[in-house]
Amino acid sequence: MIAPGKSNNSGTAPSFPASAEEFDGSNIGLINLQPTSRQKLTALAVVAVLLVVVMNLAPYAPRTLPQIAAVIPLINAAISVTDLITAILLFAHFSISGSQALLVLGGSYLFTALIVIPHALTFPGAFSPTGLLGAGQQTTAWLYTFWHLAFPTGLLLYVWLKGDERIIRGSLPCAIAWCTAASTGLVLGLVCLVIFADQYLPRLFANVFELTPLGFYVTYFDLFVSLVALSFLWLRRRSVLDLWLMVVACALISELALASFRFSLGFYSSRIFSFVTSTIVLIALLAETADLYKRLALANTLLRRERDNKLMNMAAVVASISHEVKQPLAAIVMRAGTAMRFLAHAPPDIEKARSALSKIVHDGRRASEIFDSIRDLFRASDQGRVSIDVNDIVSSTLEIMQRELTEHRIITRTELMRELPCLVGHRAQLQEVLLNLVFNAIEAMEANHADRILLVKTEAAEDNGIVIKVMDTGPGLDPKNLDTMFDPFVTTKPRGIGLGLAICRMIVERHGGQLLASSRPEGGAEFDIVLPSEVSAASAR
Template structure:
């Protein structure tokens, strides 16, 4: 069985607010263990083992960091434009900072454009850009953590949001440009923390040590305050950064050694974690949105087709008995208006009127058979998917009334054969009724939907609420047409639901949900029975 509880609100469907599942936590733990195992293997004497210099490695690494962090920043900026969260803006700025600094870091690296670096400053510029990039990201990550609980900027208009993003991008770009100019043209003013590619000054550990401590502090702080999937993977990013610093900065930062190459790989991984999960989340949400839009379109088309069918049936079928009733009534009046009323003919006319009245009543009753004589093709359906699609259709109502949803799906359910639109409408009606029953109730509002095997040839779905429930005296009446307990209800919803279920050879009934509420159950035959 799969069980999940979620208050279906719009902000809970994005990465920065979606709670991580048990599977995601376990996968993240496995990634941590792998990173640790590799670090233990590479740490120590093996870390300083020199390897052959690969000239293309540094440009490839710098390009990878720029592309990965730029895309991650763009995705985070887009989430900020929706959620208007200060924290997301700060984190996006951190990724944009590291993406931009990757450009001068690559250009100043000795041997890429010139033996001493293409922008001037040589070895010292490269090291200080490395420090600024890491310290900047750690500080932005801490700002993200501290602002996670801040109220979103709801007062900002879409135009103001775009202006805020552009201002942030411009500010970060200006900071990176100023820092690049300073460390390249004014490198002589900076303390020398590296003497050559194999020797460090006494200031080295006073610079790199606090930098590593900054990441450790950010990781601990995020661990204490993490709640979302984004928090979970950002912890992995910070952890990978700590390992990268350990491999490249301790004990001696030999360039083009095993530890140096491994540190660069960890640097790429640290940038990729959030990007991959963002892409996965965006793809998943796009799929959910597409399914919801298609479901709404199918529902709208079904309503239009049903309305056209009902209108055509009423216009065509009931017109004849009504016309006959008018003709017979007129004839009866003429027989009665005669000087000597012809009672026998008048009775015969009234009998014809009664007959045509029964015929009109039968036509109206036969409108219900539209659900039973559906000419559209029935297909094999997954009941669990039908429930998910129905929840997507009523998402706004759930959010408006602050209703949480609990689902309990039996993943081994066999398929059924039926009309997707009708069964979807059935679920929408039952869920909407459950929402209405709790709209005026105090306390928690929870709807529970469950699916399970009912017997060898059918399955059962239950819709449970904690609302005002159904009066015992009305249990047998609520499925009757025009019977309603709502002030503005028409009394057709549950009648239509029962018609749909009966057309699919199933059964619909209601039971009490103690201590309060009601549970609507319905069964459907499995596809094997057809």
């Protein structure tokens, strides 16, 4: 079944379909790709060379040269091979796009690949003085005429079908088989016609060398049909294939213009142009097929990369949830054990057990807030933003980490600047940033046998901003790692997954701030959280 396809007059290369259901193959290949400026210049240069050669050869075309009939089978064999390969490539592109125009064009090249075989066999002097099949020179002449009439007719049919964008929706292999059968049958029919009806056909040659007036008229008619095909290709040119088919039409016109007496300069030159005509589209198809393979390979690589990125993002979400929830879950387990010990006393210490259970409830709520903050983080939502007192976040963070700080014998000092402006943001997310930095400081000071001091400062910054400084007395930061320490999956810890600092930086940047890291001159690391205050954020808006 044939249905009109969708035209593409936008002047740009077609984009890939959004889904597999929308893909019909009609949006890729030579038939739809727009020619580049370089391709246009190349085609123009080829046509210019053809024109120059024809103008220089035309005055000497009738000059007689030595009779070398063996050159015809050699050139026809080359034409047959190149046109057969071109037909196969065109059928391959048709199997992708389903364009009936490509099917007809492939059939035209297949017709040419087949008809040159009997043309060579019947050529006088090539295999026998009068040619094989007992046909004589008139058979050769009529085969040449049909050859050079059928191909430009195929070009006209291609232009007409391409203008309607007809797409074959049925079985594409069956369509190729029918086209192959039609081309083969047409060649066999014409060969039988010129052989068995030779005595009824008008004479095209007066003798071995000279054409009759009808022979000239038939050549002129073939030339006229080629000019019409070139004109329609020029008027409806849209794609790279159209561009090179115009070059083919120019080469065909050059061949017919030089066609003259047999074994003349024009005769041999026209055979060379026949070979040029058969190779132009083949070269373009091979180049485009290689380019298409490259683009498909690149697209496949990009799809694989996108899939890997999605998997990595999923792994990052899971790892970040695991990273953030571990602390409240560990606190819940520890406080539950403490409460059970207090209840196991005789008599039970109810007050201390109640205090431990109350802290379990607080840690459970904090774990729930972590899930909410991670969900908001990965969907980049502005919901949940409130006015926040920075000093209050610092105090609550240190209170949450008090047990860990005490267990690791760390002295906590705070220098909180009073009357700091508030900032607008996600409280749970900013608290998770501080918790991560404090936890990293605790791990960094584990190997320090001297005083372990954690200093947290808040102070004003430029443009009404706020700075939160987290400083420790650990070994400090390796200068080699400063450029990559905030990258995802980069870690210096034996069991680290490299997501903590990356998520911290993402949270701070989502709040319009910066997360900076440096080594302190007196030893230890310093992390600065620079955030815009509520006042500076309002003025920026």
